[in-house]
Amino acid sequence: MLGLDNDPLDREQAIETLWKYSLGGKKCIDAIMQFHGCLNLIVNLLKSESSSACEAAAGLIRSIASVNLYRESVAESGALEEITALLSRPSLATVVKEQCICALWNLTVDEEIREKVADFDILRLLISFLEDDDVNVKEAAGGVLANLALSRSTHKILVEVGVIPKLAKLLKADNTENKGSKVIRKEARNVLLELAKDEYYRILVIEEGVVPIPIIGADAYKSFRPDLYSWPSLPDGINIEQTAKAPSRFGASELLLGLNVDKNVDDVDEAKMKAIVGRTNQQFLARIGAIDFEKEIKSEGPGKSQQLTLLPCVDGVARLVLILGLADELAATRAAESIADASINEDMRVSFMEAGAVKPLVQLLANNNKETVKLPVIRALKNLSLSRTVCQRIEAEGAVWFLINLLKQPEISLNVTEHVLDIIAHILDPSKEMESKFYEGLVNGSKADSRKEVLDAAVFSRLVQIAKTASPNLLRNAISVIEFGIISNPNMDTIISKDITTVLDLALRQKVLEEPENEAEELEKHLLKLEEAGLTISAASRLLTKLLDSESFRQTIDTAVFIELVRKILRSSLPLHYKDWVAACLVKLTALSSPSQSLNNPINLEVTLYKTIPSLVEQMSFSSSPETKEAAVLELNKIVSEGVPESIQTLASQGGIEPLVKLLEERNERCVEASLSVLYNLSMDSENHTAIIRAGAVPVLRRIVMSQRPQWEKALRLLRNLPV
Known part of the structure; x- marks a missing residue:
């Protein structure tokens, strides 16, 4: 009755009967598939103008595709193309959409078929169905996307068609906005977690307002001990002024404090308000034991099984800070890793600071000697320190002393050394120091004294040792910290005695400046090397310029050698903005070696040109x-x-x-x-x-x-x- 020469009504009745019969299970489907050519006749009915016939045909294909043995046959029959054409119709019944998408859901269980389904046109349709009024259609579309995300080869096109913003919106939405849509939220989470395994795509996911959170198990939260009574404070540790001599009965004064709104309410910025809300939510869940019941998602990455979920930023940031304070060492380590990964921009870094992440991170750094714990903590502090505001908080928590002590240890790995020196260079940045003096006034005495104490002769000796033998990044950061030492401690004898001239000579001799652009293997790599060399040369030139103020330093260097080095850099293809300190250094070197300062002086002429x-x-x-x-x-x-x-x-x-x-x-x-x-x-x-x-x-x-x-x-x- 499915034959093309039969009456359309008879064919429609036949396909509906077969569909109902297929719902009986695998034996029924096997019986249907015994008839040679039946699959082509079923697919042909997807072209029908009758919604009932299309629904039944799609439903029958859905049933057949649920059996592993027949999925490849369905894909080869042209069903994918016909389903795509059917879904592209401008006005299509909801029941037909549901059956078509569910058929794709079953088909994409097969990895080879996913490659065929990962087509721009199909994906565009699936994303549009995520906003459909019918919950079943939305859930089916999410299921197909979740299956596709299981193959890494499909990730690129999924991101290109805009799947991340759509799914993040569904995940962040309140349950009241998506009644009965637990399935679509679960599928959205699965897709985003799969995409977040890639570093670049993880950044895109976090930018949409959701944060990957480690699932550590409910038992880990048993070590959480909230204060039974405490005066209200902000998550970052700042206490609210207490005017009452004793707590009021039933906490009425605290409640009124929370409800108080005055003319200064605008002084509490959005990050602080979100931190308060997030902390309240997460501590409440931890107190009642209702935390970490999300389904565990296992990573396929090598080495260990990572269990993750996704939370909106407000709750996610607070959850990570809560985990940092737990007694479970492994849980705190995983939270530090997640903070490092999530600190992608200024807003996220400030959010973590306001939520109180800095203090427990510094405590973990100070109280744990295991490198497996220290490395994630240091990574987190490094990424947070990219914010000047957070840098100040890290220094205020006393991290510099611990970092310097760690740097002094010659047995630490090169990876840890690089991260530690990055943080120190961010905190003790000479350019930021001068800027803060200009805009914010002089550094207070205790802060300046503490910096002098940590930057002793042993530190400079270690910095010189690192600069001589390490990577360009370490060389640049070592020079930056040495320069900071000069600014904070004008007595240069300690630095000069540590063979600083060797470091300067090494920094100013960059091989990339000798490579002609047209002979570079790849232009992009060459330009990147130039940028990195420019940062190092600029830092070295700035340090040399300041060291030239010391009479004892001038007696230890061969001025002619450095003049020739700096002149060569000035004439090179180094980006112009890196030549500011190079030119200043050259002028100063020339002034010390020659009294003539006219424009026709060869050195001044080169600076001009x-x-x-x-x-x-x-x-x-x-x-x-x-x-x-x-x-x-x-x-x-x-x-x-x-x-x-x-x-x-x-x-x-x-x-x-x-x-x-x-x-x-x-x-x-x-x-x-x-x-x-x-x-x-x-x-x-x-x-x-x-x-x-x-x-x-x-x-x-x-x-x-x-x-x-x-x-x-x-x-x-x-x-x-x-x-x-």
Whole structure:
């Protein structure tokens, strides 16, 4: 009766009967599949205009696909293509959608079929069905996506079609918004957890407001001991001022304190409010023993089984901080790992700080000698320390002393050394120190004294040892901490005696500067190496510049060698913004070796050509400040007018003509006059004529002449120089 030559109504009745029969189990399905060609006839009915026929055909395919033996046959029969076409119809009955998607759900159990289903068009449809009004359709769509996510090869296309924001929204939604949708929430969690196994995709998941949390088992929370009575405090440990002499009966004063709203309520920022809410929720769950009942998700990663769940950020951050304070060492270690992974941006880092994560992390660092515990804790502190605000909190909790002591131990691994030095360099950053002095006033005495105490001779000796033998990142951070030591302790004898010149020489000799760009194996890698070299060279130049203030240091170095090194860097292809301290260092070295400071001095000339002029062109081109542009063009005019050799050629080669022409249209008369003077000097070389004309100078100059602006005579002279 399924034959193509039969009446459509008979075919519809037959497919409905077969569908109902297939619900009897595998034996019934085997009986249907004994008939050769029946699968093709069933798939053909997916093209029917009758909703009942389509529903029955899709339902029967769903039943057949539930049997392992027949899934491949279903996929080869063209069912995937027909189901996709059917789901693409603009108006399709909900029951048909459900059966079609459930058929895909069963088919995608097979790993090979997942590759065929992971098509952009099918995925786009599935994501749209996540917002369907029918719960069954949403659950089925989530189930298909969960199956697809089990294959790593499908992760890229899943992310590209936008599955992460949709599923994160479903996971964060209240139960009241998704009544009866526990299945879709579970499937959304499964998909996101599978994607979060990839480091990059995990960042995308966290950016959508959900955090991976380790499942440690309900028994681990038995060590949680909340205070039976305590005065209200913020999660980060800040106590609220207590005005009452004794606690009120039944806690009425605390309740009123919580309900009090005054004109200063806006002073409590959003991060603090979220931290309070999250802590309250998680501590309540821990107290009543209703925590960690989520289904465990086992990672397939090598080495160990990781059990994870996902929580919205407010609850997730609070849960991780709660786990940090438990007696279970393994649980605290896993929480530290999760904090390290989740600290992807400033908001997350501040959230962890406000939730009180810094103090228990520092305590774990201080009280545990196992590297398996220390490494995750150090990773967490390292990622948190990328925030200047959190850096200050880490230092306030006394972490620097423990980190320095750890750094002094020569037996620690290179990995731990690198992480520890990263944290110390973030906290003791000389550029941030000078900035804080400028904006926030001098560092208080006790803080400055504590820094001097930890940065002793043994520390500098260890830093020099690390810098001589380690990676570029360690070299750069070691130099940064040494520089901080100079700022906090002007007595340089300790540092000079530790062979600092060897470290500086090593930092300034970067092999990447000798590699021609056109011969680099990969341009991107070459540029990345240049950036890394620039950071190291900039730090070394800054340190050398400050060390040159010491008479005893000047007597220990060969100035000529360092001048040659720095000149070579200045002439190199190093990005311009890294040459600021290079130029300053070169000028200072030259001043110490030669009294002549005129522009025609070879060293000063190189600084002008390779640093000053390119920087001024950059300011004219990209600055949004009219004052900055004016200052740049006036300085350029001064350099060119003084007849600095090769300044015209350098200005043209650095792309200075176009921004100069644009400045002619400014209303600032000083800008226009200076631009005309520089362009006139450029026009004296016929090789620049084409570039000046191409930049659109001619019509602008003619407007200046015709409107009789104060500079019209200079504009006319420039026009006469050009071949127009």
